[in-house]
Amino acid sequence: MSDERARTARPPWDFGYAPLPPSTGDEEPLPLDAVLALSRAVDPDLLAARLRPLASDLSVEPLVERMPLFWYRARASTTVPLIAVERALLSSEISLRYVASAVRSSFAVAPAFGPGTVAPVLGLLERRGRRWAARRPSRGEDPETPGRWFLRHEEGGLGVDRGRFGGGAGTRLAVIDDDGAGVDRISLDGEVLVLVERASQGTMHGALMVAWAIGSGQRADDFRGVAPDASPRLYFIPKPGTSVLALPLAIARAVLDGADVILCATYLEGCSSPLLDDALDFAWRWGRKGRGTPVVIPTGREASSPAGSLHASFSLGLGEPASDPRVFCIGPSARGGGWFLWRDRRGRSRPFANRGPAVRWLAPGDDMAFPLERRLAGSRARPAERLYHAESSGASALAAGALLLVLAQNPALRVEELDAIMTWTLEPVSTDLPPHVLPLADPDDVLPAGRDGDGHNAKHGYGQIHAGRACLVAGDPVALALQRMGEVAAAVMWSDLRRTAPVIQSLYSRRLARWSVRALIADASLLHDVCVLLRHARLTAGNPERRRAHGAGALLRALALLLRKLSSCRCVPRPGPRVSAELNALLSRAERATRGPVEQMDTIESAVADLAGQIGHR
Template structure:
């Protein structure tokens, strides 16, 4: 396969042979030894449908010659690519069977839920709804229990503090321990697994750390690490190491493997940061921080995350002359913002350093990607059946929009071009902010319950929280449907716009009539029952909806039978209308009454401590 500039085709052999099935290294060596001397073949990945071998020889040769020699020997070659140079070539499709879907490694044990105090400090602003945080509502978001996080990094200092499941070495013999970058990624996403330790976004997720070589060694380690993490059963994979210039056919294979076969075939989300790579075209006087369209983070299968500022907008920093400059790339592939300003340092201080005050760490786009990965774990914990496109849809529908123009606090700017563009596309995208800032609280509410999803889409966040609480505390709300049906119905609403509109219309009607029985009666007897029957029947027969398990089909049939019987009994009709009115009042009227004290509590939590 061709590569980009500095192609090593025709030089000493160092290539990856991708096969269509398992091939013995000795067979590859035998097929090539007649043409090249000193052939060494190393099995890199043998996990259907990915079969990679690395072939090296001091003799010169071209990849097409290697492919031809292997094909002549009857070996099932998909492609041959450089192991050391980048390439924009797309790998030929691989054949995958349902049995190839990734299932959790039995040795990677999930964690149970825990309940520990999480102190409110200025440096933990990124967890809150205010100040540009990701709005982790622990009461309703949970802790990510049962989820598994794969973190790919090239340094592992201070990992002993993390309580990670294990370290996995990928094409390195010893774990590098010169910096704490990998430890920070794990800690911000998950936290420290010890009493009183820092609790990250998803503190009860189980992390594994996949360690790869430093940049420049080869372009093979990143795709191998992704395949390994996904194959081990990771629910989310994040890599915030320097991976610019590592696009290859193998990375294409790895991302396709994650998207198609991760999480038992539902797909495993892969999170990359936007990075910070300055470039300047020959005819320009401006140094642009722009994400190259050929970089790994620009791949459409990747969730590319940029850093948000504390308070508002894109993360900017002040130079010595107090001028604002960007701290991350922008570009058409940026998906979301997550906090990237100074965050509390989650790792304990070095020995001999007193913990007198909270320490802050520069997070940038690396920290933002770790926080985004933690938020995705929380959402998936609420609805593990979500496929990656559904997860993407929920996160995008629940984002906080970010004004495209730079805030007044960004002035003076070192270069006005750094703050462009100051507009957003019709679909809401901006090159700096993507589609907006992640809101874990909204996304978790929407992921786990169809009515909460409808309320969030209406902008009724307080009502969605009230409905979540009612499902936990009120027998009437709890008995309407099972959690299994709730999770499936969320996916059905995402797939079927007509059903989603119908449920949103019912929620709007509840808002209009809440607390006012006269207004409810004015619409006529039985109208709510009729609307409910149409919606449940729609769920039962919707073609765009995901496949229904036997349990879901049975519950839908039972609900529909009950609604149809109620329609013939005036007392039952009245009971349905009364129950609807009771729940509408609890959700909308009760939510309004609770909103004021909750807002006051949040304001107190963000106030600076009194000296």
């Protein structure tokens, strides 16, 4: 069968799904370098004494001693099998969870943390992170330049709405990278060295990730990224191939330091291990004081060829860190939309990213403004703008910035709720190829040709991030319901009224709004109920006859029943005392209104209809 017939005959979800085969980890014996994961703190000298019969020069040093992570590194100049280390430590006072190599990858899953760790860990994280200073809102502006298209929805960017939703003030970003050149051109809260004595100065990769996600600083003339008011730290790890310990150790330290989002945009292929399993579990379950810290990783770009084929697969392996279920995997999109392809010397388009089932969302990865230009000494003029390849790593930096903007709108969001908001507000990506990408170097490069019923495509994930929409719905339940109905313009108008109209502001507090958003995400029936009221208001706005046909008090009754259901929602943690008191007060007022005179009920419902008409016709 010809290649063309094979392409047309294959299912719409299929492509040459064959990543580079993983290393077995058994090539040649190495000197002992292992991590001992325990259930509680133990004196390193005791551990060394237990293990010294295996190697006379064996040493043990603590890495992390913060519940639930108790990691100790054991090293010796001779080869010692890990199973021998495990057997030597199996005793009640040691409380061993597992032994893992610090240098070789593994698909082994770490044992689950003990059931008694939740409360102590949350208490620990309440006390951490205070030394990481948050930033206040800045007064800078986003200049309208061609290279800053990545902020603008009209050109295929993120749709950042700075005027309404700010710059992510109060949030913290941890960037994990292995190159530190150019850090003198950005403003950092701090630099953290993880298993390195100094940061490599090979490229500006780490500084670029910070600059695109956040910016180079908070002065008026500094480059402004997606979330310019967030506070960044850089965590430097060794170059790939020397350790699988550094990445999970950096993630754990960032969580303990209080990071709201963690970006791992450096080369991570072949880093899977029980240690990474522990670190990602720690971030997902206990980061941000138990709400979960999102970890963002790019798809990467690894070309391989399946057996018996001459086509490159560009496949993301299921065992790679980017495919972990506790990670947000980001692919790159092009200026103007669609999957990012680049032109080779012959003018043919080629991919710049892996494909696979784990790809979550797209963010801009095409050429964009280089954020680290130096000014001439004594000059206030902005340097000339030049474009720079962002690729999948730059796309993940922009995605991390978008998450920071959303969390600034609603810091109470759990990581699962953040996931839902980002996915609900995505910009759909067409599977049709735009004419400007032709000719292709290989038509197989742009497979699969279609998307699944849930909207997922191996190249595009579920779609392109739209930061403005995500921020819109994160902080207000009415805006959330309107957006889910497709009434995005009405949701924007409602958001504006909530900020500017005192009467609308007085309806409910920001605190109650944030909690209610979480309730609507968790409870599909509650979201339906809110949409019922909004659809009723849409149908009756400007039409008193329709409204009266339902009977005076029908709307108030539905509202009271909705508030009663909301107050007893079992899908999210119970609201705090102030939210609970406000919710009960609203419920009491609504119930009293349903028992009032008919004329009073009609007056209230008429006012609601007028408000709905204002929103729908602005």
